[in-house]
Amino acid sequence: MKENVEIKLTNQFCEILTANGFNFVSGVPCGVQKYIIANFSNNSKIKHIPATRESEALGIATGAFLSGERPIVYMQNSGLMNSINDINSLLIPYKIPILLLVTLRGAPGEDAPQHLINGRSTIRILDTIGISAQILTKENMKLIAQSSKTWLKEKQTPAVILIIKGILK
Amino acid sequence: MKRREAIQTILQNLNKNIAVVSSLGLISRELFDLKDSSQNFYMTGSMGLASSIGFGIAINKPNLKIVVIDGDGSLLMNLGSLATIGHFKLKNLIHVVLDNQAYGSCSEEPSISNTAKLDKLAKVVGYNIVKKVNNQVELEKIIKESLLARFDGPIFILVKIELGGCRDLPRVLKLDKITKRFKIFLSQFN
Numbered sequence: 436m437k438e439n440v441e442i443k444l445t446n447q448f449c450e451i452l453t454a455n456g457f458n459f460v461s462g463v464p465c466g467v468q469k470y471i472i473a474n475f476s477n478n479s480k481i482k483h484i485p486a487t488r489e490s491e492a493l494g495i496a497t498g499a500f501l502s503g504e505r506p507i508v509y510m511q512n513s514g515l516m517n518s519i520n521d522i523n524s525l526l527i528p529y530k531i532p533i534l535l536l537v538t539l540r541g542a543p544g545e546d547a548p549q550h551l552i553n554g555r556s557t558i559r560i561l562d563t564i565g566i567s568a569q570i571l572t573k574e575n576m577k578l579i580a581q582s583s584k585t586w587l588k589e590k591q592t593p594a595v596i597l598i599i600k601g602i603l604k
Numbered sequence: 605m606k607r608r609e610a611i612q613t614i615l616q617n618l619n620k621n622i623a624v625v626s627s628l629g630l631i632s633r634e635l636f637d638l639k640d641s642s643q644n645f646y647m648t649g650s651m652g653l654a655s656s657i658g659f660g661i662a663i664n665k666p667n668l669k670i671v672v673i674d675g676d677g678s679l680l681m682n683l684g685s686l687a688t689i690g691h692f693k694l695k696n697l698i699h700v701v702l703d704n705q706a707y708g709s710c711s712e713e714p715s716i717s718n719t720a721k722l723d724k725l726a727k728v729v730g731y732n733i734v735k736k737v738n739n740q741v742e743l744e745k746i747i748k749e750s751l752l753a754r755f756d757g758p759i760f761i762l763v764k765i766e767l768g769g770c771r772d773l774p775r776v777l778k779l780d781k782i783t784k785r786f787k788i789f790l791s792q793f794n
Contacts, residue, residue: 459664461660482663482664484660484663484688484692486656486684486688487684487685487687487688488682488684490650490652490653490656490682491653491656491682491684491685491688493650493653493656494650494653494654494655494656494657494659494660494682494685495656495657495659495660495663495688496660497653497656497657497660498625498656498657498658498659498660498661498662498663498664499660499661499663499664500787501645501657501660501661501783501786501787501790502660502661502664502665502790503664503787503790503791504664520649520650520651521649521650521653523649524648524649524650525647525649525650525653528649528779528780529779529780529782529783530779530780530783530784531783591780
């Protein structure tokens with residue numbers, strides 16, 4: 436039952452993203468985003484190219500943006516930490532606006548100790564490099580997609596939507 | 605063959621309908637110094653990602669040929685990209701690796717490309733055509749062939765170059781302007 440709700444809400448969120456013009460996606464899987472990734476894989480409105488690392492995904496999405504597409508990259512915050520240099524030395528100075536869907540592991544309720552430091556530093560690091568980060572909820576799906584789109588358009592730098600485990604249940 | 609000679613040989617054989625993505629450090633600076641053009645995307649940061657950016661363009665612009673000018677150290681940093689390119693088998697991607705067996709843009713600390721056999725790796729992961737060249741004549745020949753319609757990619761060209769060369773090269777400074785200009789260039793193609 437809960438799973439059905441999560442799939443329904445996730446599909447709604449993906450629908451909102453494509454309705455806002457996002458049409459290309461790359462990324463590295465995260466269990467928390469499994470229904471989002473499944474949607475992208477079977478969604479004719481978005482071209483999905485999986486990557487082997489988050490940095491690579493950002494490179495592929497950069498190529499997509501340069502080609503006129505509107506890209507998304509999905510990853511876990513562990514992968515965000517892997518790719519901070521690519522955000523700081525490619526996306527921000529070259530003005531490459533990409534929407535990043537980032538799972539926030541290490542949030543309250545986390546049961547895996549290796550995620551805790553990433554969890555408590557993710558938002559502060561994004562804030563330090565001047566990237567907008569908003570936490571997705573059931574209630575703000577539309578608003579968060581629209582405000583991210585506005586950020587990307589006005590700032591021409593990446594925007595982050597943080598996703599916490601179980602938030603769409 | 606020196607780095608500059610290799611880049612010059614590639615440039616001399618390009619027409620106006622080809623996009624170039626160059627890897628960081630002296631490769632991009634040399635290209636910028638030899639011939640600045642809206643066809644070029646100089647990737648000056650994001651270590652290792654030139655081939656990923658080229659791939660991201662190639663998959664969205666199937667009618668445009670893309671030449672990536674990579675380095676051995678840079679490719680070793682993002683070997684997953686080699687596997688992705690081999691997997692998707694895009695016909696329009698030409699991946700040139702200038703191999704001086706060193707981190708040439710640093711202080712020429714040795715890389716491990718002498719044992720990594722990058723050309724063999726490219727073949728194994730699925731590149732359609734793989735060539736190793738040692739001089740400008742061979743390089744010119746394979747670049748010319750690669751740009752012909754009948755030559756399907758992904759094409760991997762390992763170019764053995766010497767260490768050394770000019771280091772006092774201009775830097776690409778207006779990075780967001782490069783994006784804007786290159787995006788307009790790409791918008792002409794499907």
